[in-house]
Amino acid sequence: MTAADLVIRGATVHTMDPSRPTAEALAVRDGLIVAVGDADDVRPHIGARTEVIDASGLVVTPGLVDSHQHPMHGIADAGAIDAAGLTSVAGLEDLLRHVSAGLPPEAWVVVKGVEYSALPANGRFAAFLDDTVSGRPAFLWLMDSHNALMSTKGLQLAGITGPISFGDRSEIMVDDQGVPTGQLHEMAAVMHGYAAVPPPSADDIARLAATLFADQAACGITGIHVPDSWSGTEAVLDALDQQGHLPLRVLLAPWMFPNRVEDTVDAVRTSRARPKWRTGAVKFFLDGTIDGGSAWLEHPDCAGDGTRPMWMDVRQYRDAVRRVVEIGLPCFTHAIGDRAVTEVLDAYQAVGRPKRGRHRVEHAELLSDNDISRFAELDVVASMQPTHMDWTLPDHSDNWSQRLGAPRCGHGWRCADIVRAGGRVALGSDWPVAHYDPRVVMAGARLRRPAADHGREPVGEDQALTAVQSLAGYTTWAAYGVGEEQVAGRVREGFRADLTVFGGDPLACPAEETADLPVAMTVVDGRVAHRAQS
Numbered sequence: 060m061t062a063a064d065l066v067i068r069g070a071t072v073h074t075m076d077p078s079r080p081t082a083e084a085l086a087v088r089d090g091l092i093v094a095v096g097d098a099d100d101v102r103p104h105i106g107a108r109t110e111v112i113d114a115s116g117l118v119v120t121p122g123l124v125d126s127h128q129h130p131m132h133g134i135a136d137a138g139a140i141d142a143a144g145l146t147s148v149a150g151l152e153d154l155l156r157h158v159s160a161g162l163p164p165e166a167w168v169v170v171k172g173v174e175y176s177a178l179p180a181n182g183r184f185a186a187f188l189d190d191t192v193s194g195r196p197a198f199l200w201l202m203d204s205h206n207a208l209m210s211t212k213g214l215q216l217a218g219i220t221g222p223i224s225f226g227d228r229s230e231i232m233v234d235d236q237g238v239p240t241g242q243l244h245e246m247a248a249v250m251h252g253y254a255a256v257p258p259p260s261a262d263d264i265a266r267l268a269a270t271l272f273a274d275q276a277a278c279g280i281t282g283i284h285v286p287d288s289w290s291g292t293e294a295v296l297d298a299l300d301q302q303g304h305l306p307l308r309v310l311l312a313p314w315m316f317p318n319r320v321e322d323t324v325d326a327v328r329t330s331r332a333r334p335k336w337r338t339g340a341v342k343f344f345l346d347g348t349i350d351g352g353s354a355w356l357e358h359p360d361c362a363g364d365g366t367r368p369m370w371m372d373v374r375q376y377r378d379a380v381r382r383v384v385e386i387g388l389p390c391f392t393h394a395i396g397d398r399a400v401t402e403v404l405d406a407y408q409a410v411g412r413p414k415r416g417r418h419r420v421e422h423a424e425l426l427s428d429n430d431i432s433r434f435a436e437l438d439v440v441a442s443m444q445p446t447h448m449d450w451t452l453p454d455h456s457d458n459w460s461q462r463l464g465a466p467r468c469g470h471g472w473r474c475a476d477i478v479r480a481g482g483r484v485a486l487g488s489d490w491p492v493a494h495y496d497p498r499v500v501m502a503g504a505r506l507r508r509p510a511a512d513h514g515r516e517p518v519g520e521d522q523a524l525t526a527v528q529s530l531a532g533y534t535t536w537a538a539y540g541v542g543e544e545q546v547a548g549r550v551r552e553g554f555r556a557d558l559t560v561f562g563g564d565p566l567a568c569p570a571e572e573t574a575d576l577p578v579a580m581t582v583v584d585g586r587v588a589h590r591a592q593s
């Protein structure tokens with residue numbers, strides 16, 4: 060017998076494999092798990108070159124996969140000022156004046172995480188910024204990442220002087236005279252303005268990416284799904300991989316916009332898979348966000364918004380979904396409002412299952428009762444981000460809740476309903492919208508409140524996932540969501556040797572402690588990708 064590369068023994072192994080839920084030892088060779096069982100089962104695999112880890116007190120799970128994050132976006136904004144938590148206009152104004160004061164007159168002011176409650180009520184955002192940043196170019200991401208604000212100088216540098224047609228509902232917001240207010244509404248408009256913001260240097264991007272992925276490995280992540288087309292992504296992944304600095308697997312799902320259907324289909328069809336990363340789906344937006352008034356709702360929100368899809372005509376969306384299925388790929392569709400989710404499920408039902416992978420609904424924040432069981436029936440995976448609930452306050456005084464009004468605002472993120480109906484929920488962070496730490500997200504899925512906010516009441520407690528369900532969200536259901544359930548998501552012979560090794564037991568510890576569980580090690584493709592200093 061050829062010796063194993065790695066043997067872990069004396070551990071508690073939560074295999075997530077119903078045929079053998081727990082084990083004590085496993086052996087790994089050539090990137091695959093070759094034995095699972097007890098010390099006797101792995102002994103024959105130990106040879107002179109085998110690294111043997113005596114893991115007493117450690118807990119092994121399948122490697123954790125974040126099903127939704129935007130690494131290149133987070134990297135591009137690494138130098139941005141964080142306005143998260145500032146909930147008043149005065150607070151935001153102070154921050155902007157303070158950071159601008161130390162900058163040269165031509166320097167960009169880039170801010171992220173701006174809360175809706177911190178925006179001036181008159182809607183004259185460019186004028187507000189011109190004053191607070193003293194005429195500098197400025198770009199502010201709102202917390203939903205689907206809206207942004209720019210100062211007059213910023214708009215000028217982006218060449219934005221009035222309305223632009225993007226082929227969907229993305230909009231340069233203008234006043235009665237057709238003059239831009241400074242708000243860029245939805246992705247195509249936001250990205251149009253953001254293109255004017257000077258990016259970090261290529262060296263900085265490479266360095267930040269290496270650090271980011273190493274940090275994620277240190278949090279227990281062994282894989283990520285990236286539903287975006289941030290420019291430079293593939294080059295960065297290739298460069299890191301060649302230097303041996305890519306400690307996780309990546310699945311890309313490039314954006315599909317209405318005016319680029321055939322270009323996107325061509326790009327996806329011709330993209331070449333690498334050992335550690337591949338293009339595995341296409342990402343659509345069928346609506347926007349509840350906070351920004353662009354979620355497509357069954358009934359309008361309290362401001363009268365939420366009545367339209369992101370695509371001008373939903374039939375166009377259905378045709379594009381069909382094109383993607385024709386080339387054998389699944390669709391990941393961003394759908395936050397209940398009406399959007401219904402339409403996505405209808406479209407998926409009409410085209411049928413993809414040849415490879417699974418169709419997914421991204422976010423699914425609001426669901427009609429009738430759609431709950433359709434996830435299981437149609438074999439569609441719900442890709443959800445429990446820490447987005449952190450902005451939803453128990454007293455519902457927050458913007459998301461105010462937009463929806465009662466009783467709707469009490470019925471978001473119905474994770475447990477989907478699972479009870481036999482469906483699967485792949486969990487993720489949507490980083491940089493929320494932090495990527497999977498321990499914090501799993502804790503949030505169980506607690507229905509921020510793990511660190513001990514005194515806070517939960518929101519929608521009946522939708523809490525159990526410990527094992529939250530772990531499934533990062534393992535078996537994440538794998539299922541991309542059609543990898545025969546090779547990943549469980550600790551089983553023949554499966555990928557992607558493992559997370561904890562210093563405590565995520566299935567036995569109280570939910571609050573999940574967030575602080577030490578990660579002793581991650582293994583990706585049979586190699587140690589992260590090892591905690593002890």
Ligand SMILES: [Zn+2]
Pocket residue numbers: 127128129286489
């Ligand atoms: Zn996202």
